[in-house]
């Protein structure tokens with residue numbers, strides 16, 4: 444996709460289609476006025492007749508408009524003026540891209556009224572446009588045997604109007620937005636794959652492929668013997684029931700002027716979670732192929748950092764395994780020793796995410812990191828608490844938590860902070876080991892975080908529980924690509940944007 448900005452002269456812009464926003468109130472937006480003049484008042488007449496009500500999500504394609512250089516006009520609804528903000532703007536742009544994708548239109552100029560500058564500045568204007576175009580054109584990498592449809596015709600997008608210094612900022616936003624959408628695609632493609640394809644070894648191969656294409660990225664993969672050498676007893680406990688071998692994946696990116704202390708991103712890479720001996724109910728169990736979404740987001744974030752050559756030092760750690768029942772599988776009541784040396788009583792084998800993560804978090808210490816952020820589809824309790832709208836953000840450092848929450852707001856990929864005070868940790872008491880791996884029904888998302896907190900003392904650490912946001916079930920089943928946009932914004936901001 445080619446992206447650029449435009450500054451003036453909409454009526455004489457050469458494109459297959461111009462996209463203009465229309466409010467429900469029906470009066471012409473500032474961007475639409477020159478078009479209306481050039482077409483002899485056609486737009487105003489159309490709106491006056493009520494042919495396009497301007498409701499959010501609706502579009503109307505008008506072919507062969509006399510008086511314009513562009514051959515078509517696409518109206519997209521902005522909703523009411525009062526409710527117009529970034530959300531309605533996003534919806535207007537994505538609806539337009541969906542409509543364009545049903546045609547063979549190849550080049551388009553966006554002239555959609557923007558929310559106020561404080562809601563969407565020139566940089567984020569560019570970023571939102573490129574992100575939405577990329578995300579809307581995303582097609583699931585399905586394995587259907589029917590012949591694939593044609594690839595999207597759309598290949599050139601110009602967005603505006605932006606003027607002066609704003610054009611530079613918007614172009615930068617377009618570049619970053621393109622990278623964010625590409626990274627989200629990396630996450631979605633990996634997470635959408637079935638678990639018989641996307642195994643721990645497959646994740647390792649994807650990381651190696653990234654290192655091959657980006658010289659600034661180095662990858663080390665530990666196999667089961669290597670994992671044993673690191674004494675990762677909790678990761679080994681989870682993988683025991685499976686014939687599929689585990690992998691521990693280390694991805695290191697060093698950008699120009701990279702600081703010594705890295706940001707370490709840790710991903711839960713459970714390529715399938717049956718629950719183990721504490722077997723899950725069969726309903727929707729297939730969705731547990733998405734239980735590696737955190738690790739896919741780590742690979743996505745390192746893809747983004749390296750393609751944008753961000754001046755950062757980022758280390759990705761992925762603990763990848765399958766959680767299966769079997770004659771060798773761990774049993775409720777088994778006690779294992781973590782890499783950090785703590786003993787853990789596994790009261791529920793379905794609380795496996797925290798087990799693989801605790802060994803990965805311990806591994807992070809050797810990098811003397813500036814910050815550690817783990818990403819995990821960790822608890823159903825987080826889905827109950829926050830639904831599919833916010834990821835749960837829990838941390839032992841309020842500054843880091845606030846930084847992530849702020850990144851989520853800017854990226855429209857939001858997270859909400861939950862408290863992790865010591866009382867929650869007390870719920871993990873065990874009669875037989877240092878702690879149990881579950882803390883009861885109450886505050887389940889937080890006791891899971893408190894478990895991880897036992898392994899991150901002295902580090903600046905935050906945990907994103909993405910169980911509710913990483914994928915959709917039902918008719919639109921599939922990976923959402925979240926929280927890649929949040930992570931991308933966090934990294935881009937750390938890099939000084």
Ligand code: BES
Pocket residue numbers: 716718734791793794795796820821822823824826881882887910911
């Ligand atoms: N992968 C699941 C969490 C999950 C649940 C993700 C629903 C997405 C949707 C995790 O491994 C798990 O099974 N957690 C248990 C923990 C419990 C046994 C303490 C849960 O949430 O039920």
Ligand code: MN
Pocket residue numbers: 716718792793794795796
């Ligand atoms: Mn589980």
Ligand code: ZN
Pocket residue numbers: 713716734793795796820821
């Ligand atoms: Zn799980």
